Amino acid sequence: MATLIISYFGGADKYCAYDPIGSETVTTSGSNAQSTANTKSGTVAKIQSDTAHYVKDGADPTAAAGTGVYLAANEILWLRLNRGYKIGAITA
Helix, strand or coil: EEEEEEEEEEECCCCCCEEEEEEEEEEEECCEEEEECCCCCCCEEEEEEECEEEEEEEEECCCCCCCCCECCCEEEEECCCCCCCCEEEEEE
């Protein structure tokens, strides 16, 4: 099992995120795990982990090697989010 940390922000401008809203931790493994729905008006998510993952966002996202974005271990992925979207992740 691994841990994915997702931090939510109100927006971004000139390569800088602003208005931190909060964060959550998602425990991941070899099967798809999802975050809670983005209901806090977060428009940007910072995703990080010390383990490689495939990540996908959507209303009911299923992350997989063929459908997700690769997040290397100890790297950061920034995503623009829509309200109600979740983040799905699976360890790579």
